[in-house]
Amino acid sequence: MRVISKAALEGLRRRYKPGTRVELLQMDDVQAPPIGTKGTVLGVDDIGSIMVAWDNGSGLSVAYGADLCRVVSGDE
Incomplete structure (x- = not known):
């Protein structure tokens, strides 16, 4: 498992806010x-x-560094 930097963690939290569809x-x-x-x-x-x-x-x-997801729009 990769260790996440503070900057990367903040970036993830900006991109994947609660309620975001993925x-x-x-x-x-x-x-x-x-x-x-x-x-x-x-x-x-x-x-x-x-x-x-x-x-x-x-x-x-x-999981950070292992799994992948993408943001989707509400109509996808």
Whole structure:
């Protein structure tokens, strides 16, 4: 796992504000939601994980430096 800098953490918190809609692009976990699953950001924790309430009911976070998601507009 990569250690996040203070500047990078602040950047993540600006980009992934609570309520932001995201789409999962990559997650290396046997319990991961399917790629393409959308969800709503709950926040970013102190190690840079993006906490998401996935539309399929999953609650797995997007791990900094390992997993990927992207911001989507409300109509996607």
